[in-house]
Amino acid sequence: MSSTDLDLENIPSIDLQTFTHASVSKQGDKYWFFEKSEESFPGQTFGLEISRILYHTESPFQDILIFESTTFGNVLVLNGIVQCTEKDEFAYQELITHLPIMSHPSPKKVLVIGGGDCGVIRELVKHVEDNTVESITMVEIDDMVIKLSTKFLPNMAKYHNHPKVNLRIEDGFKFLKETTEKFDVIITDSSDPEGPAEEFFQVNYFKLLLNALAKKGIVIMQSSENIWLNIDYLKDLLVKARIVFKNVAYSQCYMPSYTSGQLGLVIATNDEEKTLQTPLRRFSEEKESQIFQYYSSEIHSASFVLPKWAKNKLDL
Template sequence: MGVIGIDLIKDGWFMEKGALWPGQAMSLEVAEILHHGRTKFQDLLVFRSKAYGNVLVLDGVIQCTERDEYAYQEMIAHLPLFCHPNPERVLVIGGGDGGVLREVLKHSSVKKAVLCEIDEGVIEASKKYFPAMSCSFQDERVELKIMDGAVYMKDHQDEYDIIITDSSDPIGPAEVLFEKPFYESMYRSLRDGGIVATQGECMWLHLNLITPLMASCREIYSTVEYAFTSIPTYPSGQIGVLMCAKQGCNLKEPCRSPSDEMQESFQYYNSEIHTSSFVLPEFAKRALRV
């Protein structure tokens, strides 16, 4: 059984203490507990915070808040999509809150977007408490699959231009999403010229996880890079995006730019930040050999 999120609320404050970031914690003042229960896979808590709006917590770990979710959703979606000349078919694995899907659908070239989420409870909670993200489920281009993403990909090979894995941390049901066989499955599901983007953990905390994973990916993909975005409610205020291209591709430079209208819909991503997100501090460059 995972961490019981509601037990982490004391004296009106939620405190996130994760096994993957020992010795530090993140606290948010709680205005109201909106939902608490257990899905088929994990503990799920939603509360309204005083500073960050509604907050989704899985097994005691913050997944998204209304105030800063775009910093992650936009980057993990638009980094790969703007590196592809004509992304038509997109697979999102995880991402049951709908935020990544919302950003994917801003690209007019996308004809079909499949969301493959193993935990239906996350989707239902998002529909109720995170309407600005879950609005994406209503788009006619979207197909929802409640199942294991690895199982889905076995029957869908050579099919997608972009695969985005929006996973929680590598504990519990998400653990397999950080292992080499999963990246091999994504490779087989990509079309020629396809690109993968996955939640890449925090360079301040998880180089011991990121370094071997990138080494494994280099055995599979032609190009492997690590970018990052800043987001206040994730551990150390930073989260990475691991990007892999099936064929040689300069992932650090977008090959397309957003229209003026599209750019107006963004709160974080632009072409300049695309390029700068791959510029790493020296300690990370040495560890990741980029």
């Protein structure tokens, strides 16, 4: 269905007992969501017990499933892959946002590609309130995700109408090809390469990012992988990034609801002087505790430290 048909006030309830979906199965008298992918992570799965199915649709872009879990709060699933759970979403949202923002001397103009759950915007607004970030442009292809997030992930999707946010419903790839604007920070918060986000994991995408980046700007993107899952793919992704950017680093976020309990982020800039592993700006411990749950200047640096074998394999 399309988003214009979506009536958030009158969402019909779904009977779990008759609901069918490739990711949902019954075990004993309980219903479970299982994240499985023969291609991306064969032989392993993460499961969450379902208490209620909140919504399911095929949007023009992807399969969208939202359920209430028994212990992780509400869960957003795109094409069978967990995007966020209310329990641990702050980990990823904070790391992908504050790594580049706190590494940049003056991140005034920020672009978000994807990010339909609006968690990254929520984090960026903290820096608007701090008089650092002046404008946020978010380009999301699927406004169903935004609308459904306002309903079912209200702690995430609350600032898409913020006066400093310019929300555009269109293809991020196309936007980057056409824009003449230059941004200080570009955050690609996409879904995984299977589906509409496939183009985001190619050399050409890094070139488009560079083209839209102000001098000394910083880009960050989720890698869709981690060191345990497919380190060869990661190595290849870093090689692609290094074709375009002179300074490329790799950070990991550790949270239970992502495959293997961790997800990698690729961060890059053409500023060769910059040490991305060390934040350029720091808040006091007290302020960190007020505005962050996951991020801190210590976490910033530690997130780049990889196990010995992975560090060697990725030439980091």
